[in-house]
Amino acid sequence: MNKKGWVIYNGNLAGNKFLDYAEMIQAAASAKNLEITIMKNNELLSLLSKDILEIVSFAERELPDFAVFADKDIYLAKQLELVGVKVFNSAEAIEISDDKIATYQHLAVSRLPIPRTIIAPKVFYSGQLEETLLDKVIREIRLPMIIKEAYGSFGEQVYLLHSKEAIHKKMEEIQGKAYLFQEFVPESYGRDLRLQVVGSKVVAAMERNNRNDFRANVTAGGSMSSYTPSQSESDLAVAAASAIKADFAGVDLLIGPDNTRIVCEVNSNAHIRNLLECTGVNAADYIIDYILEALS
Ligand SMILES: Nc1ncnc2c1ncn2[C@@H]1O[C@H](COP(=O)(O)OP(=O)(O)O)[C@@H](O)[C@H]1O
Ligand SMILES: [Mg+2]
Incomplete structure (x- = not known):
């Protein structure tokens, strides 16, 4: 039987960045004959009582086998899991990633390098x-x-x-x-590396540079270029994603003293459009392959 999925995005945020992500996932799925419906988080209601544990969809759709969760509505992700839907990333991974303090605690306990x-x-x-x-x-x-x-x-x-x-x-x-x-970390002023992890591999990476700010974020004025990570950078990114229990994640590495690498952030909901434009790699294809494998 063919598995069916939802991709859930934030129905309330301005801009189409989030819908764009959902559409990229849907297109990649459809290319592999996997049916994915795009859903808004605020058109799904989590209903619970002593005898009920349900998700009510405005469109009265049947529950899917799995969901790609492009939102941070952790309670909804958890409710989906409670009613038996496999969620990528899991509610737990999204929750850890969303909270930088929890993220650093998970990285530290996994003995991965983070700034003090x-x-x-x-x-x-x-x-x-x-x-x-x-x-x-x-x-x-x-x-x-x-x-x-x-x-x-x-x-x-x-x-x-x-x-x-x-x-x-x-x-x-x-x-x-x-x-x-x-x-x-002064060596990393305006500079960091973004490695896109899917499962146990890095599928693409970029270097981000910002001459005008200590923050390398593209929205803070950083520019991107394609980057080929070393084996140890890839290993560190995969370990960081795994430390927060993410199936896939955008991992940011800082450049430390003596050319070391330090984990800055693990994004469970990383946007993949910039990565595609910069590197030509569509992470959505890898994400769908990963999901197909996990469901089989
Ligand atoms: N400890 C640090 N030392 C140097 N630069 C940092 C440090 N932490 C963050 N930065 C810079 O600030 C940027 C944003 O920080 P980050 O923790 O990734 O937050 P956000 O979720 O807002 O991207 C990073 O991409 C990096 O360029
Ligand atoms: Mg960041």
């Missing part, structure tokens, strides 16, 4: 920041340092701070949110 990091203690702000905390953090991490919110993307919630005063101000600004303090 301190998780900001969860405190209720009382109008004054504790000085000793800040002094200790500066002693451990040194200046300049990075402050990074646990939830963020496109480099928008990542800050480079040069003084105690600037850190203090930022802590006040973002108090109430989860964030971390992190060693700044």
Whole structure:
């Protein structure tokens, strides 16, 4: 029997980046005779009671065998799993990836290289920041340092701070949110590597460069070029994806001292359009092959 799938994207976000991803997955599937329907997360309702565990679809569709989850609606991903749908990436992987603190904890416990990091203690702000905390953090991490919110993307919630005063101000600004303090890796200023992992291999990679900002993100003004990763870079990226339990992921590596590599981020929901345009490799084809294999 032919397996049927959904690709689920965020029905509420502006722009067509998310729909574009869904369409790339659908096209790759259709080329391999795999039927995939594009669904919006907000047209699926998770219904639960003592006797009911269901997903109600606005379009009254039957549940699929699997779902490619292009969204971060973790509860929906989990509900799909609870009703027996195989979800790629899993709700757990998406949840870890979405939270940079959880990501670094998984990477550290897997003994993978990450920048030295301190998780900001969860405190209720009382109008004054504790000085000793800040002094200790500066002693451990040194200046300049990075402050990074646990939830963020496109480099928008990542800050480079040069003084105690600037850190203090930022802590006040973002108090109430989860964030971390992190060693700044100067060798990687405006530069990083993006390796696209699918299963146990790297299918394409690019180097990103930004002359005007410490962040290499393309949305922050970075430019991309195709990159051929070394075996050890590929091994590190695959290990990083596996540390967060992702079936596929875009792994960002920083360039460390002595030309070492340090894991910066593991994106369970990496966009693949830029990668296709830059390298000519369509990661969607590999993702579909991976899913076909996993379902067989
Ligand atoms: N510790 C660090 N040292 C140097 N540069 C960093 C560090 N952390 C992040 N960056 C830069 O900032 C960019 C964005 O950080 P990242 O953690 O990937 O957040 P986002 O999810 O917003 O992309 C990275 O691509 C990298 O160029
Ligand atoms: Mg990033």
